[in-house]
Amino acid sequence: MLRVDTIDHRIISCLVSNARSSYAEIGAAVGLSAPAVKRRVDRLLDTGVLQGFTAVVDPEALGWGTEAFVEVHCRGNVAPGEIKANLEPLPEVVAAYTVSGAADAIVHLRASDIHHLETALERLRSVEIIDRTVSTVVLSRLLERPPAPDQQA
Amino acid sequence: MLRVDTIDHRIISCLVSNARSSYAEIGAAVGLSAPAVKRRVDRLLDTGVLQGFTAVVDPEALGWGTEAFVEVHCRGNVAPGEIKANLEPLPEVVAAYTVSGAADAIVHLRASDIHHLETALERLRSVEIIDRTVSTVVLSRLLERPPAPDQQA
DNA sequence: ATTGAAATATTGCATAC
DNA sequence: GTATGCAATATTTCAAT
Numbered sequence: 001m002l003r004v005d006t007i008d009h010r011i012i013s014c015l016v017s018n019a020r021s022s023y024a025e026i027g028a029a030v031g032l033s034a035p036a037v038k039r040r041v042d043r044l045l046d047t048g049v050l051q052g053f054t055a056v057v058d059p060e061a062l063g064w065g066t067e068a069f070v071e072v073h074c075r076g077n078v079a080p081g082e083i084k085a086n087l088e089p090l091p092e093v094v095a096a097y098t099v100s101g102a103a104d105a106i107v108h109l110r111a112s113d114i115h116h117l118e119t120a121l122e123r124l125r126s127v128e129i130i131d132r133t134v135s136t137v138v139l140s141r142l143l144e145r146p147p148a149p150d151q152q153a
Numbered sequence: 154m155l156r157v158d159t160i161d162h163r164i165i166s167c168l169v170s171n172a173r174s175s176y177a178e179i180g181a182a183v184g185l186s187a188p189a190v191k192r193r194v195d196r197l198l199d200t201g202v203l204q205g206f207t208a209v210v211d212p213e214a215l216g217w218g219t220e221a222f223v224e225v226h227c228r229g230n231v232a233p234g235e236i237k238a239n240l241e242p243l244p245e246v247v248a249a250y251t252v253s254g255a256a257d258a259i260v261h262l263r264a265s266d267i268h269h270l271e272t273a274l275e276r277l278r279s280v281e282i283i284d285r286t287v288s289t290v291v292l293s294r295l296l297e298r299p300p301a302p303d304q305q306a
Numbered sequence: 307a308t309t310g311a312a313a314t315a316t317t318g319c320a321t322a323c
Numbered sequence: 324g325t326a327t328g329c330a331a332t333a334t335t336t337c338a339a340t
Contacts, residue, residue, distance in 0.1 A: 035315085036328075049215070054171075055165060055206050056206065057204065061201070064300045080292075087296055106289065110300045136253060136254050142236060142251060148244045175334080175336085177335070
């Protein structure tokens, strides 16, 4: 059902590097006709392998220049779903993961400036299930890229 | 030069939620004709506000199920550019940031499984400028989303 | 913003595996 | 059944005004 072959990988690779490529362009790259490509893309979307297409925006340009990673420690034992539900309403939370080790979760925050970041951290700390947080402010973004599609262990 | 008005924000918002929308669709959403939208999108690409368009892929489906955040401590003082240059060749590095606090950088790794992650960590630790690393393995992805485009401090 | 020509997307259908 | 290519149609892009 959700089998992804070599051609699919190459199609995905094309779309990751440019989500607005035409089906004909992709087809030329992978050796298929435009309709065949479209059918595969539709199938990849149906099966959830492709989750959608998005624009890559310069965070600075939109006033999201300040970010931080926050270790979140919860009170007692909290289910991942509950953590998620509590973080989802906070607009500054761009990513969150449960993790091994001392902390329960790592939260990636984006804010417009240090003051906004402080406000976001206060709101984060005021979440009921959260006991305490350890923040690490990002000084500079060195690298940010999609996983290489052709990589294996 | 890099002025971004309300309509630009709404266009960006459309493209973030679906990078393959037609200009006509976006135009209908923001109250502009298709060519007018295209001109703005071209300008946003030129000025670097929009950096491109990409596909959102389910990492599991491509065998990228395992990830970790790694605090990197360098030997002595190292320039951000040098750290970047050293991390760029490692395919498992999907993001990296210099940070405040004890660590010099935070590196986001993606691997196909624990064994691959171990290999990637070994390669990371073998980088000349890196003194030691502290790894935090991700147990589950709770949330991952683009920053809300209409947010301000 | 509208027009019109060219490129692209999308569907139907026949064919091959 | 599954996937493809070709051809026809609908839609979109894009440069002109």
